[in-house]
Amino acid sequence: MNLQINPQNALEDIKVNVKLKLAALWTSLMFLIIYLDYFALYMPGTLKDILAGKVFVFDITQGFLVAALALVTIPALMIFLSVTLPAKENRWANIIIAAVNIPFILFNLAGEAWMHMVFGAIVEVALLCLIIRYAWKWPCMEI
16 A cells, blocks of 8 residues: 655644744743642632732732732733844843743742642743743844
8 A cells, every 4th residue: 555645735844933932932931820820729728828918928918919910911921022022122032031030930939839839830940941042042134
C-alpha cells in the first residue's frame, strides 16, 4: 500500500511573529496568575483571613487592592502592548517588565508555600524568562 502525501493535507509550519509569541506568553502568564490566586482560596484559613481583613501580613484596604490591581494590570496590558508597540519600544518594554515581575512572582512564595504555589511560580518565572529571551533575541531586521 503506497500512501501519498497530499500537499493540501500536510501540516504547515507557519512562522509566528515575535509580537504574537510575546502576547501568547503574557496571556499564559495571566492565566496562571489568576488560577493561582483562585486556588489560594481553597487553602485552609484563607477565607477566614480574608473575612478578617488580612492577606498574608497585609491589611485589606483600598490602597492594598489598588496596588494589587496595578501589579496584575501591567502584565495584562502587555498582552495588547506586545502586539501594538513599535518593535524597539516593544523589545525593551518586554525585557524590563518581565524582569521586574520575577521578584513579585517569587514574593508570593513568602510565608507558607504549598506545592501548587511553587509549581506555579516555577512556570511563571519560566514564562517570564522566555519573554526576556524572545525579546532579547528579536532579529535586528525587525527592530
